[in-house]
Amino acid sequence: MRVRAQMSMLFHLDKCIGCHTCSVACKNLWTDRAGAEYMWWNNVETRPGTGYPTGWEDQDHYKGGWRRDDKGRLHLTLQNKPTGIARLFFNPALPQLDDYYEPFTFRYGDLFSAPAGEQQPTARPISMVTGDEMEIAGGPNWDDDLGGSQVYARNDPSLDGIDPDVRSQLEEIERVVFNYLPRICNHCLNPACVAACPSGAIYKRAEDGIVLVNENKCRAWRMCVAACPYKKVYYNWSTGKSEKCILCFPRMETGQAPACAHSCVGRIRYMGVLLYDQDLITAAAGAPETELLRAQLDAILDPWDERVVTAANAAGIDDGWIAAARRSPAWRFVKEWGLALPLHPEYRTVAMMFYIPPLSPVVATIERNLTKLDLPAERVDFELFDELDKARLPIRYLANLFSAGDEDVIRAVLRKMLAVRIYKRRQSVDGVVDDATVALLASAGTTPQEAEDIYRLTTLPTVEERFVMPPYHREMSIEAVNDPLRHKGAAGVGYVTPPRRGA
Numbered sequence: 001m002r003v004r005a006q007m008s009m010l011f012h013l014d015k016c017i018g019c020h021t022c023s024v025a026c027k028n029l030w031t032d033r034a035g036a037e038y039m040w041w042n043n044v045e046t047r048p049g050t051g052y053p054t055g056w057e058d059q060d061h062y063k064g065g066w067r068r069d070d071k072g073r074l075h076l077t078l079q080n081k082p083t084g085i086a087r088l089f090f091n092p093a094l095p096q097l098d099d100y101y102e103p104f105t106f107r108y109g110d111l112f113s114a115p116a117g118e119q120q121p122t123a124r125p126i127s128m129v130t131g132d133e134m135e136i137a138g139g140p141n142w143d144d145d146l147g148g149s150q151v152y153a154r155n156d157p158s159l160d161g162i163d164p165d166v167r168s169q170l171e172e173i174e175r176v177v178f179n180y181l182p183r184i185c186n187h188c189l190n191p192a193c194v195a196a197c198p199s200g201a202i203y204k205r206a207e208d209g210i211v212l213v214n215e216n217k218c219r220a221w222r223m224c225v226a227a228c229p230y231k232k233v234y235y236n237w238s239t240g241k242s243e244k245c246i247l248c249f250p251r252m253e254t255g256q257a258p259a260c261a262h263s264c265v266g267r268i269r270y271m272g273v274l275l276y277d278q279d280l281i282t283a284a285a286g287a288p289e290t291e292l293l294r295a296q297l298d299a300i301l302d303p304w305d306e307r308v309v310t311a312a313n314a315a316g317i318d319d320g321w322i323a324a325a326r327r328s329p330a331w332r333f334v335k336e337w338g339l340a341l342p343l344h345p346e347y348r349t350v351a352m353m354f355y356i357p358p359l360s361p362v363v364a365t366i367e368r369n370l371t372k373l374d375l376p377a378e379r380v381d382f383e384l385f386d387e388l389d390k391a392r393l394p395i396r397y398l399a400n401l402f403s404a405g406d407e408d409v410i411r412a413v414l415r416k417m418l419a420v421r422i423y424k425r426r427q428s429v430d431g432v433v434d435d436a437t438v439a440l441l442a443s444a445g446t447t448p449q450e451a452e453d454i455y456r457l458t459t460l461p462t463v464e465e466r467f468v469m470p471p472y473h474r475e476m477s478i479e480a481v482n483d484p485l486r487h488k489g490a491a492g493v494g495y496v497t498p499p500r501r502g503a
């Protein structure tokens, strides 16, 4: 067992109001520069929808992530060594500016300097690339709230496999239902961006798992842009270097949460440490599709296990980080409660940002049936949870997003969240927690004590409970650069072990 620490962010999707404050906070801090205008290291998408860049999940087109061959070996979907050399000069999988949008501003000065006339002056849109006047034809959240049209929902690649009748109902504008999906770089354990870079310019920091671009080494090949299946590396056309989310490491090194998390209006974001076993990354990335999620979760280690603590200390992880891992909301939601899932585990990059899937479109239907709690306990489970499969946002869709298509995983998560909701409602509105309610919790795999803990961390957490920041010791760090195993299907392995403190 080789223990590593990873800073992880959680997104509680039921709480996201789609306000984009996170995106603007990030933009103001990091990408308000020449060549970076079109970049949104943090973006918020309306789903079902096509997202940013448009259709980024269509890997037949963009060729991001990893594929597993018949012998269980991993290969970049984008290329092997010979095709990689050919693609240095022509790479058809690269997203074009139109796939993002042409960044624009307005000629505001005209509002003040236009000569007096009969018409009010207007501020014409101008391209931030060419400086010329332009017609605006797209934006990073062009399909916000579906833009009043079902077209965006219809083109969502994650709707694949949904029953055609359900799909056609979903596309009726009167019945359409959506939720928001905030996205940043997933700071993956097996990052395709790292593996694809011919210059060895991208690396994963050993002490906290943040994936960074060394711009001194970047040679503008843009393989990282194409290989990242989440399209979270961007090319700066002004500097000729790639850029990406840095998880606000300068903030984190001073004990502050990333700007997107800190500014989040819905308080949907949580930050914490996860300990993982570096030796299990290859297994986590290379497992058969039906076992991918379990294999990834198996690689995350229990910070309360003394064997893990001993191995963590031996690997140079100090007690402050282990204490933070024990209080980590990421640990609780991901492993202890099993409520948070990675986005598209089938991309095999072993993403380390996690999502609690949305229950909200289901709840209105379910709550109408609350009176069914008067049924015998053995019927309560069936009657209430059966409604999950009639939800307007199909379970299949959420499974395509968060569990490599495994609907049972999504059902289990939603059942537990629903059980907690019903339990708290019975307790606070009806003033009773009867045997039927406890039976309901048990059938969803939880207890009254755990339900209280989930409720507390979901609805009433303090800032210190949402953001459990570990004490950084940058003087001890050694970067994981030039990983010798990068092209052998496991980009995240091969770190140099930092020295123990005081050694």
Ligand code: SF4
Pocket (backbone or CB within 6 Å): 184, 185, 186, 187, 188, 191, 192, 193, 194, 211, 227, 228, 229, 230, 231, 232, 233, 244, 349
């Ligand atoms: S492959 Fe993972 S780590 Fe690399 S840019 Fe994409 S999301 Fe981030």
Ligand code: SF4
Pocket (backbone or CB within 6 Å): 015, 016, 017, 018, 019, 020, 021, 022, 023, 044, 180, 182, 263, 264, 265, 266, 267, 268
């Ligand atoms: S700031 Fe928070 S609530 Fe608003 S869009 Fe971003 S993640 Fe959602």
